Amino acid sequence: MRLLATLVHCPNLVIKQANATTRSSLSDTLGQQIFPDCSTPMQRMSRLFVRTLRDNPSEATLVSHRLLLRGGYIRPLGAGIYSMLPLAWRVQRRIEQIIREEMSQIDCQELQMPFVHPSDLWEHTGRFESVGPEMVRFQDRWDRDMVLAMTHEEIATDLGKWFASSYRQLPVSFYQFQSKFRDEPRPRGGLLRVREFTMKDAYSFHPDFESLDDTYNQFVEAYVRAFRRCGIEPAVVESDALAMSGSMAHEFHCLTPAGEDTIVVSPTGTYAANMEVATARKPVFDHGAPAPLTKVATPGKTTIEEVAAFLDLELHQTLKAVFYWTGDALAFVAIRGDLAVNEAKLRHLLGVPEIRLAADQELEAAGIVAGYASPIGLDNVTIVVDDSVESSTNLVAGANTPNFHLTNVNYPRDFQGTLVGDVSQVRPGDLHVESGEPLELQAGIEIGNTFKLGTFYSEKLDATFLAADGSQHPIVMGSYGIGIGRLAASVVERYHDDDGIIWPSSIAPYDVHVVQLGDSAVATGADVLAGELEASGLSVLLDDRSESAGVKFNDADLIGIPLRLTVSKRTLAAEAVEFKARTDENAENIPRDQVVATIKKAHADGIAALTPDAPIPMPSLG
RNA sequence: CGGGGCGUGGCGCAGCCUGGUAGCGCACCUGACUGGGGGUCAGGAGGUCGCCGGUUCGAAUCCGGCCGCCCCGACCA
Missing domain, CATH: 3.40.50.800 (Anticodon-binding domain)
Known part of the structure; x- marks a missing residue:
């Protein structure tokens, strides 16, 4: 009483x-x-820094975006730039705490690296030049080039170099929760694709690849555990390792229709890959023995669909020409007409970091007739041949003359490719290369990724260590990221109802x-x-x-x-x-x-x- | 980058076509009533109508430019 x-x-x-x-x-x-340190004494709602909204904000179409705005979790400041209000901040801190616990389980230590970097480390690795406008650059008062951190490989490598002079100090790993700024061409969906965000990123350093493999697997397990503790069963999929100049990479996806990535999976779970790297058996069609090249009139028919309909052919009996600009040159992609170009695969085959569809002027300058383009008789243009063309006969291609196409085009009889390989997109129903299972496509949100970086950064930044036999080697590295806000938004996508x-x-x-x-x-x-x-x-x-x-x-x-x-x-x-x-x-x-x-x-x-x-x-x- | 849509109080919107005192609902403040699923009544406060310029006696409204935000697309050859 x-x-x-x-x-x-x-x-x-x-x-x-x-x-x-x-x-x-x-x-x-x-x-x-x-x-956790986010804990505070009992919070009275009368004093809580929050405003809930009765009406749906008109700008929000995705569930997580809508509910986080209505619930007073987040507040937009600009495109892809949000304040995390107390409710969201507490969620973020609890997610961080879970990750901290999982990281300490694998002996990974927390620290923090700067958000603003002088450009020199980035110049050493070549990324100051190679990374596009998504990295913000500016000059300080002394006109020195600076960048806003979009990731921290360079800085982490520099720290690893400073720390590890001997194999005795390896392996070692550390992580941070730190802001990243990526000037995305199109932020969208509330916290799903933003420009400024908090990323948990970890970096590991090893004397050899076996050590990297061990730690890499530990990270994958720790990440799966962390995601599950947050309520997300992640799909672990193979991904584009070259994006970080690595040798192997995986992504962790929350499978939901709201996702903007496409994941290719086999029904039994033996295969899962990001669309960017997914491969499949390509359907093969018998178009008969090679016949003589013939020029036919196709007045006004400039698209593959029109040409196929006009000549009463299936799409797979055509050769589609798609043009990309690689930054300094034109690339002519020859692919079977029923297939689509996978730009990530094309980038890899060409070995260039960025490509885009070529502009009409660039085609004209190369002497190519838009709508009737042909790989035959072209000089001075890189010709990339998808292996679907190599395995087909008697295709219809442009004649590089207005209103004419060529039938019975055969590779390599009629033209030579500069590069031949798989640059096509997997389609639902295509068969898994090994098991023959039909593949499915699912939408996913990438909530984490892991990369085996190898020695790309350590070589560029001269981060070496002394081995037991006295020889000097570049440190072998891995990097591992989790998008905190995106994870929180994924959880909302996954756990909500009408209310x-x-x-x-x-x-x-x-x-x-x-x-x-x-x-x-x-x-x-x-x-x-x-x-x-x-x-x-x-x-x-x-x-x-x-x-x-x-x-x-x-x-x-x-x-x-x-x-x-x-x-x-x-x-x-x-x-x-x-x-x-x-x-x-x-x-x-x-x-x-x-x-x-x-x-x-x-x-x-x-x-x-x-x-x-x-x-x-x-x-x-x- | 291409296309579409939208900028009017904290949120959702009307007004614009046809120029003439800036409105509605919710939220907010005061009071009364009410008190278990966004309650009722009365009285209030709050807006450079995204920005700049032009036309006009007069511009949220018409014209030009710019900025910002949202959505869709980015294999046509």
Whole structure:
């Protein structure tokens, strides 16, 4: 009774003291940080820095974008630039905490590298030149070239070089949570594709590739565990290793229709790859024995579809010409008409970092007739031949003369390719190269990636170590990234309903949402309850506003804290508290003296439902 | 980069075509009532109509330029 009287006068003070004591003892007992540093004393909603919106913001089409805006989680400042408001920040910090725990499990240490870099390291690796306008460059007051960090390989390598002079100091790895700025041509979808974002990025350093392989696998497992603890079962897929000048790379995807990446998977899970690198058996068609080259009139027919229809042929009986500009030259891609060019594969085959479709003027300058382009008789143009053309006979191609095409074009009889290889996109239903399974396409959000960098950066930056035999070698490296905000947005895409977000217990901004409906007696009861919950180790958001029940319940659903308790005259009279999980349809009354234990259990069950230790399906991890 | 759409109070929008005191709903403030799913009534506060220039007696509205935001697309040869 005396406690109650004290609470009425100064509830916060008492609760804070109770918390401080409980915290240290719990931490000691369990030997770990139960309260991450994002934990604060019970948050009163009347004081929370948040505004929920009743109407949907018109700019948001994706679910996560819409709900994060409506719930008062984020606020846009410019295209792809967001403030993380307290609710979102707490989610971010909880995600970070999970990652910290997983990183410490594999002996990876946290540090922080700068966000603004002098350009010289980037010039040494060549990326100051090779990276496009997505890297922001500027001059400081002394006209020195500077860049905003879009990634940290150069800086990390520099640190590794400074640290590791001997094999005895290897392997070693470190990570950071740090802002990145990438001037994306098209930011979109709220937090899904932004320009400024927080990335967790890690870098590992090794004496040899075997050591890199070991650590790489450890990172992949740690990442899968971290994603699962956040509620996402990631698809681990092969990806474009050359993007970071590496030898092997994987991406971690949250499979959802909202994703903007396309993942190629086999139904049994033996194959999963990003569209950029995916391969498949190409359907082969029998077009008969090579026949004599013939010129035919095709007046006004400039597209493959028109030509095929005009000559009454299937698309696969045509040769499509697609032109790319490689920065200083034209590349003519000859591909079977039913296939599409995969630009990432083409980039690799050409060995250039950036390509784009060629402009009409560039075609004219090379003497190519748009609409009737032909690889036959072309000089001074790089001709890339997709292997689909190599394996076909009697194709129809342009004649490089207006209104004429050539039939019975055969490779290599009629023209020579500068490069021959696979530059086509996999299509749904294409067969897996080895197993012959039909492949499926799925949309995914890339929430993480891992790269075996090898010695690309260490060689460029002269980061070497001394081996046991006294010889000097470049350090072998790996890098590993997770987009924190994108991960949070992916979780919202995955966990929501019509009313709002439904956070997994592990990363919700608060563990419990206590809704107080009523006068001062109810307020006191809610305060005491919230204090008890906090003392038990749970974080609490207490809705103490003088709003109607409907407003409070709707806000609670929108914000999406997984467990909700309601205190009202009604529940006080019943010596109970109403409990409703966000995922449940109906609420139930819990006897007052069992509330804390019940909620603790519900929270623990919510965490336990996530299964970080389940087997990890990883296609071809080398 | 290409195409489309949109900039009017914190959010959602009308007004623009046909120039003449800047409006509505929600949110916000005050008071009363109400009190378990965005409640009712009364009274309020809040806007350089994205920016610059032009036309006009007069511009949110018409004209020109610029900026910003959203969405879609980026294999036509």
